[in-house]
Amino acid sequence: MAGSGAFVELLEEDVYKYYFDGEWRKSASGKSVSIINPTTRKPQYKVQACTQEEVNKIMESSKIAQKAWAKTPLWKRAELLHRAAVLLKEHKNPIAECLVKEIAKPAKDAVTEVVRSGDLVSYCAEEGVRILGEGKFLVSDSFPGNDRNKLCLTSKIPLGIVLAIPPFNYPVNLAVSKIAPALIAGNSVVLKPPTQGAVAALHMVHCFHLAGFPKGLISCVTGKGSEIGDFLTMHPGVNCISFTGGDTGIAISKKAGMVPLQMELGGKDACIILEDADIDLAAANVVKGGFSYSGQRCTAVKVVLVMESVADALVEKVKAKVAKMTVGPPEENCDITPVVTESSANYIEGLVMDAKQKGATFCQEYKREGNLIWPLLLDHVRPDMRLAWEEPFGPVLPVIRITTVEEGVHHCNASNFGLQGCIFTRDINKAMMISDAMETGTVQINSAPARGPDHFPFQGLRDSGIGSQGITNSISMMTKVKSTVINLPTPSYTMG
Ligand code: G3H
Numbered sequence: 001m002a003g004s005g006a007f008v009e010l011l012e013e014d015v016y017k018y019y020f021d022g023e024w025r026k027s028a029s030g031k032s033v034s035i036i037n038p039t040t041r042k043p044q045y046k047v048q049a050c051t052q053e054e055v056n057k058i059m060e061s062s063k064i065a066q067k068a069w070a071k072t073p074l075w076k077r078a079e080l081l082h083r084a085a086v087l088l089k090e091h092k093n094p095i096a097e098c099l100v101k102e103i104a105k106p107a108k109d110a111v112t113e114v115v116r117s118g119d120l121v122s123y124c125a126e127e128g129v130r131i132l133g134e135g136k137f138l139v140s141d142s143f144p145g146n147d148r149n150k151l152c153l154t155s156k157i158p159l160g161i162v163l164a165i166p167p168f169n170y171p172v173n174l175a176v177s178k179i180a181p182a183l184i185a186g187n188s189v190v191l192k193p194p195t196q197g198a199v200a201a202l203h204m205v206h207c208f209h210l211a212g213f214p215k216g217l218i219s220c221v222t223g224k225g226s227e228i229g230d231f232l233t234m235h236p237g238v239n240c241i242s243f244t245g246g247d248t249g250i251a252i253s254k255k256a257g258m259v260p261l262q263m264e265l266g267g268k269d270a271c272i273i274l275e276d277a278d279i280d281l282a283a284a285n286v287v288k289g290g291f292s293y294s295g296q297r298c299t300a301v302k303v304v305l306v307m308e309s310v311a312d313a314l315v316e317k318v319k320a321k322v323a324k325m326t327v328g329p330p331e332e333n334c335d336i337t338p339v340v341t342e343s344s345a346n347y348i349e350g351l352v353m354d355a356k357q358k359g360a361t362f363c364q365e366y367k368r369e370g371n372l373i374w375p376l377l378l379d380h381v382r383p384d385m386r387l388a389w390e391e392p393f394g395p396v397l398p399v400i401r402i403t404t405v406e407e408g409v410h411h412c413n414a415s416n417f418g419l420q421g422c423i424f425t426r427d428i429n430k431a432m433m434i435s436d437a438m439e440t441g442t443v444q445i446n447s448a449p450a451r452g453p454d455h456f457p458f459q460g461l462r463d464s465g466i467g468s469q470g471i472t473n474s475i476s477m478m479t480k481v482k483s484t485v486i487n488l489p490t491p492s493y494t495m496g
Contacts, residue, residue, distance in 0.1 A: 001097065009024050015047065016047045020061065023215070027049055033046065033195055039329050041370055050222060052228060062219055063161060077184050080212060088204065092115055095200055098197075104329075117176045150487055151485065157186070158186030159187055162188070163189075165242070165244070168196040169340075178242040182240075234256065241256055262478075265298075268416075268419075271285070271301045271305065272306075273310065281424065281446060283318050283321060284321070286318050294338075302397070306401060319363050335375075338372040338373075339395075355398070363376070389416075419465070420442040431446075
C-alpha cells in the first residue's frame, strides 16, 4: 500500500515528505499542499510546501553530488539504474495505487505506466553504456588548407544539474524519461513533480533511493508553483530543463537562462482518413487514440479529418464503439474516468457548449457528473468552432468532414501545435506524400499517434515543443561534446 511497507518513511502524520540529500524530510515551512482525488473530489494526500531556501540547499547538494557522480564509471551508473528498474517493477502496485487516487488513471493503465517506466530505465542504462562509451576521432587534413598535424578526440560530458518537470498525466513515466537519461549521462537531477501525481512520483523516487544512488544526486521538491515554480526554473544552479506540460512551458522558455531546454507542450493531433482507408482499422484507432485515459494525452487524436465520402461509415463505427465504453471510477478499470480537476472539466464543457451553439452534431448526449464527462463525438465541426483548434484534454472528439486531402493537411498545418498526426490509407505512396506535407514531429501511418515505444524519437514543431525526446535523443540532449586536440609538431600520415 502507498505510504506503508517499503514506503513507510515517506509519510509523517498525514503529509508526504520531500527528498533531499538522500533523506526524506519535512519542510521548514510547516505547510502542506493538498492533492484532490479527481473521482471523490475530496483531499486524498498532502505533500510538503517547500520553500525557496530549501530549493537553494537542494541545488548546493545536487552540485556536489554531480561532481562525484561524473567520476563514477559508466558501468556502475548503469548497474544502479538497472537496480532501480527492478525495484520500480517490484513496487508497481503501491505506485499504481497513487496514480489511481491522484490522477484517476484506470488501475490497469496505472500498473502499465510503472512497468513501462522500469523498462525505460533499463533500456536507458543499456543505451547509455553504448552511446556514451563512444566518441569521435577526427583528423585535420580533411579540411582544406590543413595537413594531418591535428588529431581531435571528442567525448560526451554531462551538463550538471537537470531540472525535471513532468506532467500530471504520466507523473512516473515522464519523470523517469528525464531522470534516467540525465543520470546515465553523469548529471544530477532535481525533480519537481506535478501536484496531481506528486505522491506517485515520490514513491518512484524512493525506488531510486532504495537502489542506492549516492545522496544528493536525486532530489524531489514539492510545493506551490507560485512559491517555487519560477524560482526553480530561473535558478542559476540549473544547467538543463526538461519539461513536459502545457503552455507554462512557453513562459519557462522565455524566463530560463542560457540552458538547454527540452520541452513537450501538447498537441492537436490530426487524424486524416482517406477514401481507401480500412474504415474498421481507422475507427478502432480513432476510439483508442481519442479516448484512452479519457483523452488526457498530448498524443491523443484531437481532431478527425475524414473524407466526406467515407465520413458516415466512419462516424457510425466510432459511435458503435463509444456506446460500448464503460464510464466510472478508475478503481473499476472503466474506459472513461474523471478528468484531473474540476477546472479542466469546466474548460472541456466550455468547448462543448461553443460547438453546440455553433451547430455541431452531437453523436451522444452531453453528460457530466463532477469531473466525470461521458465520451462525446461531435460531427460536422467547422473551423469557426473552438474545438477545431483547442486541446480539450478530455473525452471529447471533433470530426471535420473534408473534400480534399489538401484541406486536411492545411487544417493540420494551420494549428499552433505540431506534435503528431496520423493518416489512414491503403496507398503507401499517398501516405508518404501526405506525411511529408504534414508539419508535425511524427506522422503515424495506419495507427493512432503515440510516443512509444520509448526509444523512438519524440518531438513537436511550433508550440508543441523544443528539441527531441526518446531515450537516445534525451541522453544526447543531456550531454555536451568536449574535444581534446592533439597538436603534432609535424604532420603525420599513417602508413605514409
Ligand atoms: O501526454 C503526453 C505523453 O507524452 C503521451 O504519451 O503517447 O505514451 O500516451 P503516450
